[in-house]
Amino acid sequence: MLGGLLVCALAALLQAGDSGGWPSGLVVGASAVLYALRRGLPGPVLVVAAAGVGGPSGFLPLLVTAGYSAGRRLNRPWRAPAVLALGFPATLGVALLQNRRDHFPLPVLLGLCVAGYLLVGVLPAVIGRYRAQRVALLDSLRERNEQLLRERVMIARQARLRERHRIAQDMHDSLGHQLALIAVHTGALEVDRTLGEQQREAVAVLRQAATGAMRELREVVGLLREDAATAPGGVDAIERLAAASGAAGTPIELRHEGAARPLAAATGHAAYRIAQEGLTNAHKHAPGAPITLTVRYEPDALVVEVANGPGGDGAAAVSGGQGLTGLRERARLLGGMVHSGPQPGGGFRLAGMLPYTPEGARAAVPDDEELALLSADLEEPGKRRRPALGCALGALGVLGAVAAVAAVGAIVFVSSLRDATVAVKLYDSIEVGQSEESVNERLPVGSDFLTGDFHRIGPPVPEGAHCRWFASDRGSGTDGQDVLRFCFKDGRLVEKQHFRGKV
Template identity: 85%
Template structure:
């Protein structure tokens, strides 16, 4: 179990195929670059060993970013093939080390490892200590610290975006809850007003028509008309109670339905209308909002026909199509049917109701002077859910941008300042290195005029007083070229100022405190 825990920590998942492909391709790229860098390194390190170590470090960088960064930084102090893996390790350390104090600590340990290994390798390279420190600082800042700053910015940006999305979602939920509470309060107020005003008036109508129905002074035809009025008042009270219940309770079933269309037609027939009701197709279950919308379309069509074309024949059709329910009301000529369109808000409300359900309503006059109202409603419950106020409101709110109460500073500012600081230090080190190089080149060069002025046989002290201080770093390769050294003599090498394809070298050899030889020659270093 402990071994499995260590493996899980070193190679964190989940390992999806995209991540696996990305890791394999990234490892191949890093190993290829490591092989190229190592091919140009003359330090004598085995390329296979360096490339293999880079592959292992690349595989471990996600689970162990700190140790991998320190080891990679130490490796850069020796073989040059560790440079690509150091860049990747720096990015992983900046992105995956979450605690603020750990990232500077790991970067500091990496720098110390680079300098320590560089000092051990300096016996081979013979760099002056200031040059070595400058190379370590500039190289480590560019290949280790700068990628870590980029990785840190990436991690902070992802964390900030996740936090903003979570906060935005929470604010949306809170706004929906507030809107729902306000809607419920308004619904209760409207329901109370409807119950107190319309309910009272309809109850009075029902009571008076009931009294008239038993009045012996009325004729049979008049009693039938009063009975129709009483039934209409009773039906209106029943629908009013259903509407009030719907307003007071969000989960209440919508009043009316396809089955209620038959009662609606019977009531119109009792009032003297000529109605032909047809049911076509195979009936199927419908969501409550869809059934109620069908009922309202039929009700609006019959109301408009009674109002604007009284006495004309009416055709009411309920047709079950393969994908939609069609409710159609057609009345013959007998009045200006278009007045129904412009006289009120009934058709406008029907169109909005059908739109929320995913359907549509069409209305217009017929060539023979009649009028047609048809609604097409979907069967699916997904379309019916669009009619719910919560879903519609949530869809509207989701499209809004919730501005944060307090402006937050973007992580890009801090990371950009860090990157600028790194580049500034590198630029300063590069400028200082350039100045030191020019100074060292001047100290390692003997002009031809000075070379001619020095004569063999002069004392070593007087010659050294006239010669520049020299630079072991710049002239160490001059020892491999030129004539053999005089036996028992010690020599100093300088660069000459004569131009040519080969290196211009000046050599002064001393023995027993005297200048015994001076040489001016050219050669390939």
């Protein structure tokens, strides 16, 4: 809408300074209609606008927009050049008809048509073609990169599934076998009559721990074998975990704070692992020390905290094992964090904060939302198309042709100026009564293009005579143009006039 108003406004301004006699309302209205049709009919609008430029100057803004639109929308290689080739004869034909009034020399008219059409019609078409090719190339590259990224994601996921299956098989064959042996041997020890009551209780705890470990191992193996399986353990399983851990004789206090709310499976499993790791470290590095296990529902995150009293320094848990490192990585992928360290009054504290919605998580393999961020890695520089190069060469060709036409026009103008100028000394040496033939031999050929306006100034032409007008070599000034006129009748020079007037 704004572009149409701008085209109409420029057309009205150009028509205000055009003395060609064309109705301004007609030119502005035609520009508005053709501007509205340029998208659906880019070729015909360009040809009509090119024909219009040969007449009234108000069609110039329309030709610029029509050329740009044709360059963008005529996608077949031959259509845009064909339409542009049809537009120039239309411009030249209307310009020749208009020249009956303007009296431009044919070379000058042809140069103006070529230069104007190249600048106003062809150059915008080249720019529009570059824009269309660039958009098409970017869309093609985007689609290609998305396809390659999807293939890479698929390959990575397949490789991950194969690795998960391998790990699951190894765990089942090695660790599962060892845990089964532990459970069998502890079961046999539990019914051994040579053991005391206290020893039987310790063996029972070991058997329950082995049985629980085997159950979790089966769940983990199932999780590894099936990518969509539900993660083992959760906030609800923390209470059973605390009870099993307290059966070893360590006092454990379990606290629930805040209103419980539903959690994602990955978040619940991470909370379970934090509690499990904290209890394991407390038993290992501070045996017998009281433990406080807290599950707190904050407004924006779930906090799981395991704190044990004095009984060990906990240094090995911080510096030696891989459990805390794995917990931190698990929490990071969910958008949370894990903190561990000694307490001021003695003992050790492990706390994890997990958001309810893991928006900050980033999988190790990129998903569909990350495809656009990885496109630069998959581009092949050696196979890139370069539409800018071809369009730049086209634009340089247009500008070069315009420069050549301008140079030729300058030469023609200088030649015409020389042909239309007579020295005052030559004027003084020519006398009335000399034959027309002898006078014309001494005068230059003249130029109606440069001297056509002289016909309207000066004294009246003698009756029955025909005249030739020339510019004086004294040039022009603020007070007017110095004009020389030679009038002939019946083959003789009947009058010569030297006057000054404003054109």
